[in-house]
Amino acid sequence: MPTEQLIASGQFLHLSRFDPQQFDTPVDFTLKNGTQVHISSPGIIRFDPPSTTTRSLVFSCGVHGNETAPIEICDAIAAQLLTGKLQVKQRVLFLFANLPAMDIAERFVEENMNRLFSGAHSQGQGINNQERERAKELELAVAQFFNDETTTHERIHYDLHTAIRASKNEKFAVYPFLHDKPRNKQQLAILHACGVSTILLSESPTTTFSYYSTNQFGAHGFTVELGKVQPFGQNDMAKFQKVRDTMIRLITELDPDFSAFNPEEMDIYRVNQVINKHFDDFKLHFADDLPNFTDFAKGQVIASETDTTYKCEYDGEAIVFPNANVAIGQRALLTVVPTKI
Numbered sequence: 001m002p003t004e005q006l007i008a009s010g011q012f013l014h015l016s017r018f019d020p021q022q023f024d025t026p027v028d029f030t031l032k033n034g035t036q037v038h039i040s041s042p043g044i045i046r047f048d049p050p051s052t053t054t055r056s057l058v059f060s061c062g063v064h065g066n067e068t069a070p071i072e073i074c075d076a077i078a079a080q081l082l083t084g085k086l087q088v089k090q091r092v093l094f095l096f097a098n099l100p101a102m103d104i105a106e107r108f109v110e111e112n113m114n115r116l117f118s119g120a121h122s123q124g125q126g127i128n129n130q131e132r133e134r135a136k137e138l139e140l141a142v143a144q145f146f147n148d149e150t151t152t153h154e155r156i157h158y159d160l161h162t163a164i165r166a167s168k169n170e171k172f173a174v175y176p177f178l179h180d181k182p183r184n185k186q187q188l189a190i191l192h193a194c195g196v197s198t199i200l201l202s203e204s205p206t207t208t209f210s211y212y213s214t215n216q217f218g219a220h221g222f223t224v225e226l227g228k229v230q231p232f233g234q235n236d237m238a239k240f241q242k243v244r245d246t247m248i249r250l251i252t253e254l255d256p257d258f259s260a261f262n263p264e265e266m267d268i269y270r271v272n273q274v275i276n277k278h279f280d281d282f283k284l285h286f287a288d289d290l291p292n293f294t295d296f297a298k299g300q301v302i303a304s305e306t307d308t309t310y311k312c313e314y315d316g317e318a319i320v321f322p323n324a325n326v327a328i329g330q331r332a333l334l335t336v337v338p339t340k341i
């Protein structure tokens with residue numbers, strides 16, 4: 001393995017995609033600044049500083065292969081760490097999730113990976129495709145990373161995405177269901193520093209990656225949506241400066257000081273309806289390009305299928321993640337209503 005080439009170029013993602021056999025067996029090396037680097041498999045790289053740490057950070061991207069902006073952000077930061085332009089002060093794990101889907105510029109090859117966590121990869125049909133296999137491998141990488149802590153650390157996992165459609169609130173985060181635990185306002189302040197001021201509180205267990213880390217490891221996990229899908233190289237990176245800067249501060253500063261949570265600066269919603277598709281004739285009753293967070297009046301029909309019409313239950317109820325093309329049994333639409341925490 002030409003480690004020198006990787007350190008000189010920083011091109012971890014490129015090698016993972018186009019020369020993956022280099023990482024078929026785990027690779028370990030130490031950078032000049034003392035940072036330990038561990039590559040457990042293509043697309044999975046971890047940095048441990050030589051000094052004492054207090055925070056374990058997981059940044060995953062490309063769970064949907066065509067959501068390129070987060071992939072480019074993580075790739076650029078990992079390259080700066082490898083080449084020594086930046087130095088970690090905290091433990092960090094980068095996960096470039098669905099490499100084959102990146103190659104074909106699609107959301108997934110066979111199956112939506114963000115419905116396969118918390119063991120869902122092994123249920124039903126079992127591990128019979130690369131998405132299921134990879135979801136299991138990613139879970140294991142996260143588990144090992146958190147379990148290797150020597151003291152109690154603050155655990156953060158941002159699973160970074162971009163949405164299929166435009167959004168009235170361009171950047172937003174889904175805060176997974178915490179069961180009976182309280183929501184953490186300081187974490188929302190960090191998201192605000194990322195330029196993410198719209199938060200959607202999930203109120204049930206799911207099979208998403210962020211729920212896995214939150215539920216199994218007590219991490220502050222979020223599914224972070226950073227804007228609209230664009231092909232590689234066509235993202236306006238200026239739009240992501242705040243999130244990139246905040247990620248770098250979390251990685252390179254021991255105790256970064258973010259401004260306190262201010263409810264005035266944030267729009268917080270709770271999920272009201274989770275609408276699953278049961279029949280092939282499932283249909284949305286609004287335009288295909290209607291932005292996320294567009295709201296409706298109480299009683300308005302938003303979707304229908306055999307035997308059922310779905311209506312808004314509140315004035316101001318808004319739609320998020322509509323997708324009539326999902327498989328039968330999967331979520332086709334969420335509705336949300338404003339709330340406070």
Ligand SMILES: [Zn+2]
Nearest residue numbers: 064067161162
């Ligand atoms: Zn996504």
